[in-house]
Amino acid sequence: MPETLGFRPLYRQVKAIFVRRLVDGVWAPGAVLPSEGQLAAEIGVSQGTVRKALDELAAENLVVRRQGRGTFVAEHDERRILFQFFKLAPDQGAPRFPDSVVLSTATGLADAGEREALDLSESDSVIRIRRLRSFGETPLIIETLSLPQKLFPGLEAGPIPNNLYSLYAGHYGVTIAHARERLKAIALTAEDAAVLGVAAGDPALQIDRLALSLDGMPVERRLSLCLTQEVHYLSDLR
Incomplete structure (x- = not known):
């Protein structure tokens, strides 16, 4: 019909x-x-x-x-994510997808910033993932991700893959359609600088990304602190 x-x-x-x-x-x-x-x-x-x-x-x-x-x-393979969602490119050489090491995972009630970004209530919980991303042996990014636990039950208990968007789509039926990013220059705290192997107070690019699903629902907040000595942010405007 x-x-x-x-x-x-x-x-x-x-x-x-x-x-x-x-x-x-x-x-x-x-x-x-x-x-x-x-x-x-x-x-x-x-x-x-x-x-x-x-x-x-x-x-x-x-x-x-x-x-x-x-x-x-479309699938969230590394090539698609590289050119649609990952905007950091080496100053020399072709763009490539970074490796990741998970530093910690935790769950808890959403804080005020997470509630506002992800449209959650005070009783909603989030999964928080903190990971280090690198090009080879060179640390590049510290990421802190916040996910609504009700959308991704059990995610924190399993292995966290490098390609999270593929996991969201394949296992949870949540496809990331687009994202909004806010960029700002910041000085690294002593804790973040130690993980990245630089000095406290060194400059970094902060990328605050909100990823939305096909129906426009916010499903992931990702705060990335990026070293830019050997990379740049590449945006292809059309």
């Missing part, structure tokens, strides 16, 4: 239907989508309308078109 459509531009309505399927897990990461003709017949619109909706999803990195193979739900 064709979907019930409203009064927005038709391709936008079709796009919303597709996004809802991604949110609900009807289309899982890595899955191949039905053909444009099949989708058009199912929803009751033209194939051109379906193509335009899929073009927007591809531009937002939510689906991937592969010539001769079809359209696939």
Whole structure:
């Protein structure tokens, strides 16, 4: 039966239907989508309308078109994260994905900043992950992540992979669609400087990132303190 459509531009309505399927897990990461003709017949619109909706999803990195193979739900592999979400690049050489070492994991009631960022109540708990990220043997970033425990039950008890976004999508059905970042220059505390192997008071770039799911729900706050002596923040504006 064709979907019930409203009064927005038709391709936008079709796009919303597709996004809802991604949110609900009807289309899982890595899955191949039905053909444009099949989708058009199912929803009751033209194939051109379906193509335009899929073009927007591809531009937002939510689906991937592969010539001769079809359209696939995007996965949070390292290549996608590197170019969509990880913006630090070496001053010399090609961009690459950093390694990670987990320093600590803990759970507790969300503090005021976490409640505001993640839209939580005073009774909600969060998982806090602190990890060190490096390029080879060179420490680069200290990250502190805050996650709503109700969205990621048990995450703190298992191994914490380097690629967390893939874990969110594959195990918990939470796909990171986009993120907002705030950047600020700060002086490192003695504790953070010791972990990074530099002097207290040395400068660092602070990146405060809020990651949002496909339906716009805030699901992760990530505070990163980055050394920039040999790297830079690269933003490709279009």
